[in-house]
Amino acid sequence: MVELILGTEAAKKMKNVPLSNNVIGGRVEDMSCDILDQIVEEIQASPTRISLQLDESTDVSNLSQLIVYTRYIKDGEIKDEFLFCLALQTTTKAADVFRLLDEFFQKHQIKWDKVGSVCTDGAPAMLGNKSGFAALVKERVPDIIAKHCVLHRHALAVKTLPSHFKEVLSVCVKVVNYIRGRALNHRVFKLFCEEMGSEHQVLLFHTVVRWLSRGKMLARIAELADEIAIFLREYQSDFAENFEDEIFILSLSYLADIFGHLNDLNLSMQGMFANNIDCTEKVEAFKKKISLWKLQIQGGNVGSFPILDEKHGDKTIQPMLVENIVAHLSLLETTMAQYFPMDHSFPEWIQQPFLADMDDDDNLKEELIDLQVNQGCQTKFRTLPLSGFWCDQLVAYTGLAKAALEMIIPFPTTYLCEKAFSTMLQIKTTARNRLQIGLLHDMRVALANTKPRIEKLVAYKQQQKSH
Incomplete structure (x- = not known):
């Protein structure tokens, strides 16, 4: 094509451009190694001890991958940086995780006393007092700070529901599965919502392992409650009577509101450069809001719950619903205090x-x-x-x-690791499930904030070619 359009000379130049898989893979590896060299130099030069966050997950080929991020000071600024992604070939015990990290440190001459804190999820293999990863690290660095990810603690704290609201949530999940999980019902419901002029036409699935899914699902159901009620009635579903019950609709509205508040808290603690001080302040503020909401609900004021306020209108809120809401808020207050005790460690x-x-x-x-x-x-x-x-x-x-x-500097969450797992799923697909070492280099080039020194790499390649 180049020869036909641009001529023979252009075609000869195109033939000199290497495009084989080995060449491209080699260049990715060269860039990855150069990025790592810079990161190791920056870690060694950091005026303070570094922080680590690590988490493991299974990839598409059922291989457990350990991802590690680091945080340190570079040129007078805090820098979050991808360190590595390596496979745990057999078991995923604390000793295996520690061995992988220790071998990496030895290879790149990073001393353990350079590490000031680690943040992991709450799995026993990570935070076990006797044989967990944190305990093994403390044998090397006794004064290290070991943190349980704030987002994981938040997810555990909001997991428990009183029986009434648990039943409402269960019905909502079944309704979503009935409509969204069946292709014909999904198509008919979508068309039905379009005809009614609804802003949204699709229900959202609830996934336990995704922190924000419960609030988003409930908010969408509350928004489309009238459309769902008509649809279920026409299809003579057993769930139709639930969406015609005022207590059920108000309970659903409250759940959509409270999980909306919890989602907002969760999102505010995500992102790069989040620190423990900010996260602690946000959690403490939320705990105080729960106490305020209890008093407001007991006084008949639902202003802090906009969806409930809209559905309930000017009517007096039923005593039974007030009792259920106060019971849930009290339970939430207890679990939040359990997972987030007052932190007095910040001077x-x-x-x-x-x-x-x-x-x-x-x-x-x-x-x-x-x-x-x-x-x-x-x-x-x-x-x-x-x-x-x-x-x-x-x-x-x-x-x-x-x-x-x-x-x-210590990481409050494993947010960066969780985000990196999404990138891993995009890179290591079913068509590329044999990626092992290549995954590490591809991940580093994709996720690192440090840029490869292209001029230096080109000069080195030219020097090799000349010899």
């Missing part, structure tokens, strides 16, 4: 350096006094995020900034 001076005092360390206290009278620092504190402010003080107030960053 006040880290969040309020110009208002708080320090009692324990005289050397750091002198630095804090110097900082508090520095007008320029006060201006920066008002304009920079908390992590950015303390990174900015690493030169002028080194000891104080390092002590603060030791509390800010």
Whole structure:
């Protein structure tokens, strides 16, 4: 085609462009290795100890893959970076995870005392007190901080429901499966919603392992409750009577609202550069909101639950529904307190350096006094995020900034690992299920924030070619 359109000379140039699978795979590997070299150099140069988050999941070929991310200081900023994705060939015990990470550290000459914290999910293999991964790491680094992912704790805290609301949720799941899980019903319902002018025409599935699915599913059902009621009545379904029951509809509306609030909390704790201080503050605020909502519901005020408020209108809310809602909020308050006890590990001076005092360390206290009278620092504190402010003080107030960053750097969640598993599913498909070492390099090039030094790689290849 090139010869016909552009001529013979252009065709000869095209033949010089290597396009084989080995060449492309080799270039991906070269870029991946260059990225890793830069990351290891940055880890070694970090003025503070690094943080790790790790999680494992099974890929399309039923092979368990361990993904590890790291967080450290680079050029006065906190940097989140992909470290590796390696297969656990046999079992997925704590010893296997530790061995894989230890071998990686030895290969790249990273010392364990460079690690200040680890964040994992709550599996016994990860957080077991005697033989878990965290316990094995503490044998190497006794003062390391081991954290249970905030998002996993949040999912466990909101899992329990009183019997009444559990039954409502069960009916909703069955209705979704009845309509969405059957091709004909799904097509007819979609057409029916289009004819009625509904904003949405499709119900959403509920998946237990997905944190946000329950709230999204319930909100969509509450939105399409009238359409669902008509559809079920026409098909003479046993579930039709539920959607004609006022208590059921109001209970469904409350569940949609409360799980909407919980989803908002969950989303606010996700993302890069999230830290434990921010997540703790958001959870504590939510726990106080639960107490407020209980008082409001007991007083007949449903303003904090917009879907329930819309469905219930100006009518007086039934005592039985009030009792059920208060019971659920009380249960939620208990489980949130169980999974998120008050965290007093953050010194006040880290969040309020110009208002708080320090009692324990005289050397750091002198630095804090110097900082508090520095007008320029006060201006920066008002304009920079908390992590950015303390990174900015690493030169002028080194000891104080390092002590603060030791509390800010630890990962609060395994969000980045969870996000990386989605990328893994896109890269290692059923058509590419033999990817092993290649998966590591493809994942690193796809996920790393560090860019490969293309000029350096090209110069090296040219030098090799000339020899």
